[in-house]
Amino acid sequence: MLRARLTLVLGIVLLAAGVAGFATAGRGLRTTSVHVGTVPVELVRPDGAAAGGAARPVVVVVHGYAGSGRLMRPFADTLARRGYLVALPDLAGHGANPQRLTEAALDRDLAAVVRYVRGLPDADPARLALVGHSMGAAAVVRAGAADRSIAATVAISIGDDAAAATRPGPRHLLAMYGAFEPSGIASTTEATGAERVVRVPLVEHIGVLFADRTHHETARWLDRALGHHPQRPVIAAKGRLVPGGLSLVGGLLILIGALLSGRTGAAPAPPDRDRPGLRVGAVLVAPIPGELAGVALAHALPNTVTGYLTGYFAGCGAALVAAALLLRRPDHPARPDHPARPDRPDRTARLARPSAAALARAGLLAAAAFAAVVLPVHAGLTDVAPHGPDWWVVALLALAVAALLAGAHALLGTPWSYAAVVALCLPMPVASLIGVAPGFLALISPLVLVLVGLHVAVCAAAGRPWWRTVLAGALTVAWPVAVVLPVLG
Known part of the structure; x- marks a missing residue:
C-alpha cells in the first residue's frame, strides 16, 4: 500500500509539473489558426508589434511524413521568440488536413501557404525562408529550387534522392541529419549540394527535431541569410517535449498507483508451465x-x-x-488418487x-x-x-x-x-x-x-x-x- 501511495504522489507531482510546463511554453508568443484553402495553418508571432514598425522575416516550417504542424511547434517557439513570423501548416493527409497525400498535393499546399504568408501585413516578403523535416525537407527543397525569391532553406533529414539531386538547388541551403539515422538519409543529405551540412550528434530521425544543436544551427543560418538581428537569441527545442514527457510519465504513474492500491494481497495464480x-x-x-x-x-x-x-x-x-x-x-475432474493441487489455478474458474x-x-x-x-x-x-x-x-x-x-x-x-x-x-x-x-x-x-x-x-x-x-x-x-x-x- 505504501508503494502505491508513493507512486500516486510522484505521478501527481510530475503531472502537475507537465501541466505547468505547457502553460508557460507559449509565454511571450501570439498564436492564431487559419485555413489556407484546405490547409490548416498555425501562425506564431512574438507578442506586440515589430520593432520600429518594420515587417518581420517569415519562416514556413514543414513537418515530415506522419508528422504535423504540432510536431514542429518547437521551431516556432525558438524562431518567433527571436522575432520571426512562423507558419506551421498541416500538409495533405496529415494532422487536421483531410486531403489524400500525393507529392503534387504537398507541393500545391506548400506553395499556397507561401503565397499566403507573403501577403500578411506584418510579413516581409523579401525575407522568407523554408524549414522542412524528412518528407517536408524534400518539399522545401523542391519549393526553394522552383522559387528563387525564397531567401533560404533548411532541410533536416531529407530522404528523397530525387529532391536532393535537384540542380540548381535552393538559395542558401543548410542540410542536417541525426547521427543515429539510417545511412541512406545521411548519404542523401550529403548529396544535396548544401552550402553547409551538419551531423547532429546523439539523435535519430525524430530526436533531431528536439536537439538544441538543430535549433541553434537553424536559427543562426536564417539570421545570417535573412539579415536578421534578434534581440533575444532564444533556443526552445525542448520547451514542449519536456512537459509532454512529464505529463506522460505522471499520468502513467497515477494509473499504476491506482491499480496497485486496488489489488488484493493474494498472489496471482501461476500460469500453466x-x-x-x-x-x-x-x-x-x-x-x-x-x-x-x-x-x-x-x-x-x-x-x-x-x-x-x-x-x-x-x-x-x-x-x-x-x-x-x-x-x-482438456479439463478432467480430479480422481481420488490424484487430488487437485492447490498451487495450480482452477481451470473452470479461470474460464468462467x-x-x-x-x-x-x-x-x-x-x-x-x-x-x-x-x-x-x-x-x-x-x-x-x-x-x-x-x-x-x-x-x-x-x-x-x-x-x-x-x-x-x-x-x-x-x-x-x-x-x-x-x-x-x-x-x-x-x-x-x-x-x-x-x-x-x-x-x-x-x-x-x-x-x-x-x-x-x-x-x-x-x-x-x-x-x-x-x-x-x-x-x-x-x-x-x-x-x-x-x-x-
Missing part, C-alpha cells in the same frame, strides 16, 4: 504468418505502413491464439464468463490508459486527433493489436507474455531494412516499441485476469500509430 518448449517455439514461429499477413495487407489499407502493421500483429496474434488452444489440456462489473472495470482501465498516454502525446508531440475519411483504420489496427496481446497472455501468462510481445516487435524493423516491409517502418519501430513498453507497465500493475488489459493496450498502441500515418492518394 507445461510444455514450455512448445510455447516458446510458437512465439518464435509466429513472425512467419505475421510477415505473410503484413505483406498481404500492406496495400489493402489507406496506408502501406498501417496495412503492414495490421496484418503483422493480426498474423502473430492468430498464431499465438491457435497455439494456446492446441496446448491447453466475466461479470458485467469486471468488464466495466476493464473498460475504465482502457479509458484511463488512453488518457494517460494519448493526451500527453497530442499535447506535447504531435496531432493524434483523427481526421479524414478513413478513421476506421484505428479500430482495425486496435483489433490486430488486441489479438497479439490476447494470444501472448493466453499462451504464456505473465510475466513471460510481456517479453513475448516486445520480442515480436523486433522483426519489424529488420523486415523493413531488407525490403519486405515498408521502409518507413524502420523509422517508427522505436516509437511502436515505446508504446508497447507503456502497455507492459500498465499490464504489470493491473495483474490478472490477463484479458483485463487487452483493450487498454490495443487503444494505447494502435491509436497514435494509426492516426499519424497519412491517408495516401
